[in-house]
Amino acid sequence: WPARPAPHDAGPAKGGRAVWERVAALVDRAPRRVWAFTLAGLLACAAFAPALSSRGVPFDEIFVNDAPSVAAQETLGRHFPGGAGNPAVIIADADAAGEVAAAAQGVPGVVSAHPVDGAGRPARGAPPAVDGRVRIDATLADAADSDAARETLPRLRTAVHAVPGADALVGGTTAQQYDTQRTAARDRAVIVPVVLAVILVILVALLRSLVLPVLLVATVALNFAATLGVSALVFEHLLGFTGTDASVPLYGFVFLVALGVDYNIFLMSRVREESLRHGVDEGVRIGLTATGGVITSAGVVLAATFAALGVIPLAFLVQIAFIVAFGVLLDTLVVRSLLVPALVRDLGPVAWWPGALSRRLTPGRAGPS
Incomplete structure (x- = not known):
């Protein structure tokens, strides 16, 4: 109310749905070309991820704007040994x-x-x-x-x-930073694979497949690596940061993986439902058309929400704000809208192996009635 929604078959799509029908048509027409181009772009961005330094933020970069305490520390350093104050x-x-x-x-x-x-x-x-x-x-x-x-x-x-x-x-201060770095490195080595493994189990249970969950987890990890690569360039060359807090990559990973898995579930659960009715090719097209607007809208809202943290003049929050906001937009606009549907469309029934859906949709076998 006050609008009266029309049935899906009441006529040609208008507005946002028409946009996603065109996107779905592009994916359906040339899936291999779509995923090849998007994958190449994401890999190019991910190549810069090792350049992101997480050795900690120097004292003179903790505040984005000039602060009296930073100026005082710099003055102290000019006249006394570097570690005199700490x-x-x-x-x-x-x-x-x-x-x-x-x-x-x-x-x-x-x-x-x-x-x-x-x-x-x-x-x-x-x-x-x-x-x-x-x-x-x-x-x-x-x-x-x-x-x-x-x-x-x-x-x-x-x-x-x-x-x-x-x-x-x-x-002391130096010991705290040293121990924090070692702890953060250990946390990344433990938490990242555990989180990905738990997500993989959930996706396997939801989608009743092995190939597709592995593919989805790989795209989530690639989106995170590409986001870190772009962040490394932006932090160093645009924002002037020489490093990030040791915990920033892990926080970014948790946020982006959680949101990315949500979008995976929204998209692929709908694709599976439609594939059962219409086959894999048509299922991808209908699923992307139906969920594209919802996923993108959610991504834009979340990106704007996290970007608002950038107005706080603390380097830690500015870095988290950029990583999450950019990563969410990259996930919704590229990974979930182009890469994943194109891969599933190109793989066809193989993507659903070894579940019953793959056997029912194998060429030469009758589909569901």
């Missing part, structure tokens, strides 16, 4: 404080190391102890957020851990 913090047994400080100061990349008092100043005499433990600050030669400082950290840990009876632990 020393590596060592906690060790009080009885071994001298040996730990000496071991730390002997590490290449460490300018000085000394026990501190409760106010954080070099202790005069015996440093104050809490539960038999004291704090030792190690000033690094390089900025705390630099690659050189993170390379120094494992050497520093090795040196202080080797002091007998010290039970030394190394923390």
Whole structure:
């Protein structure tokens, strides 16, 4: 209300449905050419994915706009050792404080190391102890957020851990970034394959096929890689970022895979229903025509929603906003509208192997009545 929807066979399609009928006709007419061109474009974008650095965002890039704290840090760096404002913090047994400080100061990349008092100043005499433990600050030669400082950290840990009876632990800003990077790398190595495997099982159960779910999961992964490739170029050459937070790729993966699988289910469940009635070729055409507008509209709304995060002047949110917004648009406009339908149309009944649908639609066999 107030519109009165017309039946599907009431006449020629108008508006958005006519657009998707033309897209479906293109896919139906030349599926191999469509998927070849789109696949080549996505692979070209994905080739730049390794260029995206996720070693962390330097302090002077945390804020998109100029900030007084960034200017102060730059001024400090011009007059003092790079790590003066953010020393590596060592906690060790009080009885071994001298040996730990000496071991730390002997590490290449460490300018000085000394026990501190409760106010954080070099202790005069015996440093104050809490539960038999004291704090030792190690000033690094390089900025705390630099690659050189993170390379120094494992050497520093090795040196202080080797002091007998010290039970030394190394923390601080550099240690946090170093540990975050290692944890994020492990998380990506574990979470990404687990998520893809779970999605594959769900798609197999839904579509009653093995070939098609593998194909769909591969397109989701390709869309993510292509998005990272484009993001690497945009972040470095347009936005001026030298890196991203270590967690950005994983967040982007979770968002894009979740949304991409939703769109896969919307499209392919409808294609399967229509294929049971009309055959694979006609099923792809009808399914794409029926769901294209819905999927694209949802993608545009989600992309606009995430893009709104870009107005917040924090590099982390700007990067997440671009990755998700661009990835969703790429998925809805290219992958789900062209690549996937063209692949399914070109494969024909093979895409539904080994389910009953593939046997019923095999050439030479009668289709469903």
